[in-house]
Amino acid sequence: MIRLLLAEDQAMIREALATLLGLEPDLEVVAEAGRGDEVLPALEAAQQAGTPVDVALLDIEMPGLDGICAAEQAHARYPGLRIVILTTFGRPGFLRRAMEAGASAFLVKDAPAAELADAIRRVMADERVIDPDLAAAALADGNNPLTSRERDVLAASAGGATNAEIAARLFLSEGTVRNYLSACIQKTGTRNRAEALTLARAKGWL
Amino acid sequence: MIRLLLAEDQAMIREALATLLGLEPDLEVVAEAGRGDEVLPALEAAQQAGTPVDVALLDIEMPGLDGICAAEQAHARYPGLRIVILTTFGRPGFLRRAMEAGASAFLVKDAPAAELADAIRRVMADERVIDPDLAAAALADGNNPLTSRERDVLAASAGGATNAEIAARLFLSEGTVRNYLSACIQKTGTRNRAEALTLARAKGWL
DNA sequence: ACGCCCGCATGACAGATGTCATGCCGCCGT
DNA sequence: ACGGCGGCATGACATCTGTCATGCGGGCGT
Numbered sequence: 001m002i003r004l005l006l007a008e009d010q011a012m013i014r015e016a017l018a019t020l021l022g023l024e025p026d027l028e029v030v031a032e033a034g035r036g037d038e039v040l041p042a043l044e045a046a047q048q049a050g051t052p053v054d055v056a057l058l059d060i061e062m063p064g065l066d067g068i069c070a071a072e073q074a075h076a077r078y079p080g081l082r083i084v085i086l087t088t089f090g091r092p093g094f095l096r097r098a099m100e101a102g103a104s105a106f107l108v109k110d111a112p113a114a115e116l117a118d119a120i121r122r123v124m125a126d127e128r129v130i131d132p133d134l135a136a137a138a139l140a141d142g143n144n145p146l147t148s149r150e151r152d153v154l155a156a157s158a159g160g161a162t163n164a165e166i167a168a169r170l171f172l173s174e175g176t177v178r179n180y181l182s183a184c185i186q187k188t189g190t191r192n193r194a195e196a197l198t199l200a201r202a203k204g205w206l
Numbered sequence: 207m208i209r210l211l212l213a214e215d216q217a218m219i220r221e222a223l224a225t226l227l228g229l230e231p232d233l234e235v236v237a238e239a240g241r242g243d244e245v246l247p248a249l250e251a252a253q254q255a256g257t258p259v260d261v262a263l264l265d266i267e268m269p270g271l272d273g274i275c276a277a278e279q280a281h282a283r284y285p286g287l288r289i290v291i292l293t294t295f296g297r298p299g300f301l302r303r304a305m306e307a308g309a310s311a312f313l314v315k316d317a318p319a320a321e322l323a324d325a326i327r328r329v330m331a332d333e334r335v336i337d338p339d340l341a342a343a344a345l346a347d348g349n350n351p352l353t354s355r356e357r358d359v360l361a362a363s364a365g366g367a368t369n370a371e372i373a374a375r376l377f378l379s380e381g382t383v384r385n386y387l388s389a390c391i392q393k394t395g396t397r398n399r400a401e402a403l404t405l406a407r408a409k410g411w412l
Numbered sequence: 413a414c415g416c417c418c419g420c421a422t423g424a425c426a427g428a429t430g431t432c433a434t435g436c437c438g439c440c441g442t
Numbered sequence: 443a444c445g446g447c448g449g450c451a452t453g454a455c456a457t458c459t460g461t462c463a464t465g466c467g468g469g470c471g472t
Binding site: 147148149150172173175176179180192 | 417418419420421422423428
Binding site for chain 2: 009010011012013015016017019020023086088107109110111112113115116158159160162190191192193194195196197198
């Protein structure tokens, strides 16, 4: 019996997935989390209850902590735990980060449901499960060209934030903000901050 | 036995929901669609197969046609069909549009799974199912203040499109684009196009 | 020690964005 | 007929964004 933890913020989806997986004779959902920062506590609780989790299924976009950060924490604390990342968007940067975080599988929600149970069984057999096209895209994409600070500033530009606002928020001068954004624009090969942000998000660089 | 159609572009989620609903003794998923423009044909096929759909569950954000437009078409063609809109974001403008399109229920995926089956049974009993908080927000929000053309131009500004690009795309002069965007910015009470776009999207106005 | 990279900053300037005033046309309701 | 609204446009101008040059300090690897 493979014991699973399921982390997904949308309750309806989480429960539907739990039901689907619960129908498999060799799978059992023993823990659930609706936020990224509930993953570690849930793993702890399952351990304490005598039903240690074998495989954690983590959505990426969750409140409290994103699934990849949660994977890092979980992997550090429970080295034997297998991690399957589940995501809406197969962004290459996410794939890269997920692998670095110790994930054994990376699945997009566009895949057929049968692939989920299959992936779980394969990671239990110490396999890696990644879509070959996505892996190729991630490798072709090269590394995220943005420095840490550039990412901060680009992320802060979302929603129409002015340079003055970004500067105040990140304790920088406006000129520095303009320089960082200009660097982001050039590194991403785009024409303005909005386009740079759109592309960086699509690539999973932020 | 209530016969259902399920329209949701993410295969894994759709199948999980179909499994969940299929476990209810009085519900049966007789049709599925992965794109908005497959909804009508799927309804047609179910009708032809002698298993006419009673309730259509439509996700909003789907390729080919959004769920609300699909609802409009389905409602026009099958007046007796009940429509339940399922969405990730409870945007007031979406709620308003869904109701206008003939939907009988509007559910967010954050809701517990039990609410889905419950909503299906209630709309079969000719009830309306809407979260009271969401309804209040939609009523408090007032109407979408943007004209059709303003919405076109604001939507076209996404992703960093320049005024010249928007103008070329919508067959306008750049000055007209600037005027329309300025109007959007003022009507939304924001400071620039990016913020106007962010807010209009959050409200379900686009 | 030196070179590179990152973070941060100033300053000058070109171009894009946003505001405002104004005006024409067509449609619709009164 | 008239007024209001939406769509479209021109023109002037203020402000914001983006580019470039330059420079300082600190950390790291060779």
